[in-house]
Amino acid sequence: MLHAVIMAGGTGTRFWPASRAASPKQLLPLVGKSTMIRQTYERLEGLVPPEQTLIVTNQQLVEPIAEQIPELPVSQLVGEPCKRDTAPCIGLAALLVSRKDPDATMLVMPADHVIRSRNHFQSAVKQAVEMVGKSQAEIVTFGIKPTYPAEIFGYIHRGAAIDTRGDSAPSYVVKHFREKPNASTAAEYVSSGDYFWNSGIFIWKAKTILDALAAQQPEMLEHLKKIVDAWGTDKQDEVLEKEFTAIEGISIDYAVMEHAKNVAVIVAPYDWDDLGSWLSLARLLGTDRDENTIVGKHLGMNTKGTIIRSTDDHLVVTLGLKDCLVVHTPDATLVANKNDEESIRNIVKLLEQRGMTEYL
Missing domain, CATH: 3.90.550.10 (Spore Coat Polysaccharide Biosynthesis Protein SpsA; Chain A)
Structure with missing residues (x-):
């Protein structure tokens, strides 16, 4: 079987x-x-x-x-x-x-x-x-x-x-x-x-x-x-x-x-x-005419090539961003160069080292 x-x-x-x-x-x-x-x-x-x-x-x-x-x-x-x-x-x-x-x-x-x-x-x-x-x-x-x-x-x-x-x-x-x-x-x-x-x-x-x-x-x-x-x-x-x-x-x-x-x-x-990282969202969900991938409520000006993930009850506003990653959660927000996303793992290690376990 x-x-x-x-x-x-x-x-x-x-x-x-x-x-x-x-x-x-x-x-x-x-x-x-x-x-x-x-x-x-x-x-x-x-x-x-x-x-x-x-x-x-x-x-x-x-x-x-x-x-x-x-x-x-x-x-x-x-x-x-x-x-x-x-x-x-x-x-x-x-x-x-x-x-x-x-x-x-x-x-x-x-x-x-x-x-x-x-x-x-x-x-x-x-x-x-x-x-x-x-x-x-x-x-x-x-x-x-x-x-x-x-x-x-x-x-x-x-x-x-x-x-x-x-x-x-x-x-x-x-x-x-x-x-x-x-x-x-x-x-x-x-x-x-x-x-x-x-x-x-x-x-x-x-x-x-x-x-x-x-x-x-x-x-x-x-x-x-x-x-x-x-x-x-x-x-x-x-x-x-x-x-x-x-x-x-x-x-x-x-x-x-x-x-x-x-x-x-x-x-x-x-x-x-394999949904290995935030960049996967662009492959799976597609991009708009400015090559942005948006999940949640967003208002953008002069924003290109950026991945933004929020919720429908929280507005994320971006101005002058290019090739960035913005992820909003109720208690923590990440803003990063999307091509440096491998370093996100290092953020988790740093939070652990500093005893900020409530964010892990």
Whole structure:
């Protein structure tokens, strides 16, 4: 059976001041009226039932996510006691899923992606599940055709084409996964036509990923097994705290994917964005004749190339701004050069250093 795992533990620091520890970006309605986690969950409707959908997040977010997705059984929400990156998250999910269904196939995806056309997304997932079931690949991911030489995404280097039925999306053998490149390397990738953006969405058998972790991260897997052995007992929380904290954090890319063989990539037949920063709003929501992207109430004079996010009950007035980022919230306002948005992470660190935790 197909099981879905939604990874929802990120902090979204690039979206400060809207994204905070208690309400990170996946819990916010950044694109559309519903929150990112809600959109991700609804994308599975008709494909994976609630009892086969697992959301892994941090302990602080379990309750607010349960409120946003009341139809999801509480047993399907897993709260990590600390941040340990994606490999432990996925490994724990794989153990929990395989305990119920030893032959489970897993769809693993982040909670903060924008994917348009649910039907096309589900069609691609079904194609990937079929490929895994027929052993055409042990791991299948989705590649996004690059529209510009992005430095903010990882890349997938494609190899030979894989034969699929006529109505399927094109698929290829994966040669290599590449980390986020510099500008010149990204330009080479795009001009070659042999690279896709890495969407970070995967389909595999639970056994496949557990075997990979046993080979590459055996110590991590032993900690995770102890957690699952205590799952559902009165020692669950105690063992989870002890064993998960003892794990050394590592991403699934470094832990598994760079060593993986027999990996395929399907060219995604849907529109995708990872909503990585405020600049994403311009791509997703478009711009006006002055190349501004406006969310909320705004009055501008001589304002160009600027992203402004406020609310309908608070007016933001701008005069003489160019290529700026203005984000208003009830207790904090950010004004920045939009091309320096990577430094927003440093603002969060500075607030923490100065003890201004009420703004985190």
